[in-house]
Amino acid sequence: MSIVVEHLTKRFGTPGKEPASQLAPVLEDVSLQVGANEVVTVIGPSGSGKSTLLNCIAGLEPYEGSIEVDGTPVRSPHPAVAVVFQSPHLLPWRTTLGNVEYGLEVGRRMAKGERRQAAEAAIEVVGLTGSSSLYPRQLSGGMQQRVNIARALAVQPEVLLMDEPFGALDAITKERLQEQLQGIVADRKLSVLFITHDISEAIYLGDRVVTLSARPGRISLTKVIDEPRPRSLSLKQSAGFQALYGELWKSLA
Amino acid sequence: MRRRRYLLVSVASVAAVLGAWQVCADTGVVQQRLTSSPWDVVQSARYLIDTGQLASAIGASAVLFAVALGIAVAIGGIAGVAIGWWRLLGAIFEPFIAMLYAMPLIALLPVILVWFGITFQAQVVMVVLISVFPVLVNVITGTRNVDAELIRLARSFRASDTEIMRTVVLPSLIPYFVTGVRLAIGGALVGVVVSEYFMGENGIGGLIVKAGDILDTGQVFVGITILAVVSVLLTTLLRVAERRLTRWRA
Ligand SMILES: Nc1ncnc2c1ncn2[C@@H]1O[C@H](COP(=O)(O)OP(=O)(O)OP(=O)(O)O)[C@@H](O)[C@H]1O
Ligand SMILES: [Mg+2]
Numbered sequence: 055m056s057i058v059v060e061h062l063t064k065r066f067g068t069p070g071k072e073p074a075s076q077l078a079p080v081l082e083d084v085s086l087q088v089g090a091n092e093v094v095t096v097i098g099p100s101g102s103g104k105s106t107l108l109n110c111i112a113g114l115e116p117y118e119g120s121i122e123v124d125g126t127p128v129r130s131p132h133p134a135v136a137v138v139f140q141s142p143h144l145l146p147w148r149t150t151l152g153n154v155e156y157g158l159e160v161g162r163r164m165a166k167g168e169r170r171q172a173a174e175a176a177i178e179v180v181g182l183t184g185s186s187s188l189y190p191r192q193l194s195g196g197m198q199q200r201v202n203i204a205r206a207l208a209v210q211p212e213v214l215l216m217d218e219p220f221g222a223l224d225a226i227t228k229e230r231l232q233e234q235l236q237g238i239v240a241d242r243k244l245s246v247l248f249i250t251h252d253i254s255e256a257i258y259l260g261d262r263v264v265t266l267s268a269r270p271g272r273i274s275l276t277k278v279i280d281e282p283r284p285r286s287l288s289l290k291q292s293a294g295f296q297a298l299y300g301e302l303w304k305s306l307a
Numbered sequence: 308m309r310r311r312r313y314l315l316v317s318v319a320s321v322a323a324v325l326g327a328w329q330v331c332a333d334t335g336v337v338q339q340r341l342t343s344s345p346w347d348v349v350q351s352a353r354y355l356i357d358t359g360q361l362a363s364a365i366g367a368s369a370v371l372f373a374v375a376l377g378i379a380v381a382i383g384g385i386a387g388v389a390i391g392w393w394r395l396l397g398a399i400f401e402p403f404i405a406m407l408y409a410m411p412l413i414a415l416l417p418v419i420l421v422w423f424g425i426t427f428q429a430q431v432v433m434v435v436l437i438s439v440f441p442v443l444v445n446v447i448t449g450t451r452n453v454d455a456e457l458i459r460l461a462r463s464f465r466a467s468d469t470e471i472m473r474t475v476v477l478p479s480l481i482p483y484f485v486t487g488v489r490l491a492i493g494g495a496l497v498g499v500v501v502s503e504y505f506m507g508e509n510g511i512g513g514l515i516v517k518a519g520d521i522l523d524t525g526q527v528f529v530g531i532t533i534l535a536v537v538s539v540l541l542t543t544l545l546r547v548a549e550r551r552l553t554r555w556r557a
Contacts, residue, residue: 131465144462147478147555161465189555
């Protein structure tokens with residue numbers, strides 16, 4: 055499944071005040087594609103509109119321009135798309151298991167037993183099996199974020215939109231999940247739009263890295279990462295990797 | 308250990324007050340005809356139980372309390388979600404709600420008497436009026452405070468409006484709802500007694516008024532004691548329920 059974004063412009067209107075068209079855009083003329091089974095990573099300074107881009111593709115924000123998922127224009131959330139939001143947004147009255155089941159319960163309406171199995175599998179992927187029955191307030195920030203990821207994986211999406219999913223994690227957990235994500239992408243033939251502010255993560259995970267410039271957000275650079283998969287973590291030490299890192303760093307600075 | 312010692316002190320404190328009351332009444336420091344005494348209250352209670360008056364009074368009050376509180380909670384809950392959710396409904400109803408919630412509603416008693424006469428309906432209306440607003444106002448606030456990000460999350464999973472209501476709005480309302488019900492119970496108890504004083508002289512309130520008319524202070528205190536015990540019981544019950552229902556919070 056693919057994502058095609060063409061000439062996307064996004065302005066936030068203040069309800070009841072001037073019409074949206076007169077406000078400075080947050081995103082301007084952004085065009086971008088994520089092909090089938092491709093991972094596109096997006097980096098950009100804070101406030102450059104990365105989350106906004108993701109919300110538009112997720113069908114959660116109105117926009118100008120065109121966005122298509124699997125060839126159909128996006129007006130509301132697409133059934134094959136799952137979102138990992140920047141903050142965990144867990145339902146505080148549900149346990150880890152209950153939160154991970156959530157996406158299967160609404161919208162998809164899977165039967166209870168099946169739901170539980172799918173949720174437990176996703177919880178295992180993020181390494182939280184022992185914490186299934188804990189409430190969000192009993193989880194650390196990083197654990198909450200992993201529940202957020204498991205909740206998206208549980209619905210078996212074909213397209214994953216991830217907003218700095220590993221930002222709150224320690225280096226080791228982060229690398230473990232980066233490797234796992236690669237495996238899942240290969241296994242399930244996922245298409246992924248992955249937002250991060252970690253340049254080396256962007257290179258390691260991306261088939262392409264896209265950089266957004268600050269206000270208004272425009273695509274300033276697209277870099278193809280021509281490395282075969284699966285990539286090993288030692289890639290991060292290679293000379294080519296370091297050169298790319300330098301180049302991307304400069305484009306952001 | 309410590310807690311047990313404090314409990315003992317509390318029990319001793321109550322016993323001391325009752326003892327002092329008894330002694331003052333026995334020795335004539337206070338006029339027993341006006342103040343009654345613990346022993347006198349026990350005697351009166353026994354009399355009221357034997358004649359069946361106590362059971363029927365409690366029954367009447369309980370029915371009024373339950374019916375009216377049930378109506379108030381149902382109206383307050385449903386209308387509260389609707390008014391909190393749809394801004395337009397809020398704009399229409401909120402001036403009245405604000406006014407009625409702020410004013411002492413007992414002032415409406417004569418109007419209700421004129422409209423409904425001395426009837427069970429009049430009593431129910433009075434109690435509902437007093438107890439509906441705490442539920443209503445709390446549920447409105449709760450509905451407005453639902454985390455918009457959680458609704459967006461639900462939408463990202465294609466939850467329908469009814470699913471959003473069931474899985475996001477209603478659960479986040481529970482703490483507000485329970486607080487509203489707790490306040491409503493307090494209000495309903497006041498309402499029951501007042502409406503029994505002025506709208507029929509039945510139930511525990513009626514028992515107190517009639518005993519007062521004939522200066523039977525022993526019976527008056529039986530009624531008062533029952534109200535006190537019931538209030539404490541209901542409040543405790545609700546705190547337990549509150550803790551149960553919002554275990555995910557603390
Ligand atoms: N609902 C909104 N209403 C008005 N402006 C908004 C809204 N959401 C975001 N913005 C503005 O849009 C711009 C981009 O925000 P966005 O959250 O997309 O940035 P970001 O690139 O994800 O930043 P970060 O890396 O800090 O997460 C910001 O200037 C922000 O103030
Ligand atoms: Mg963001």
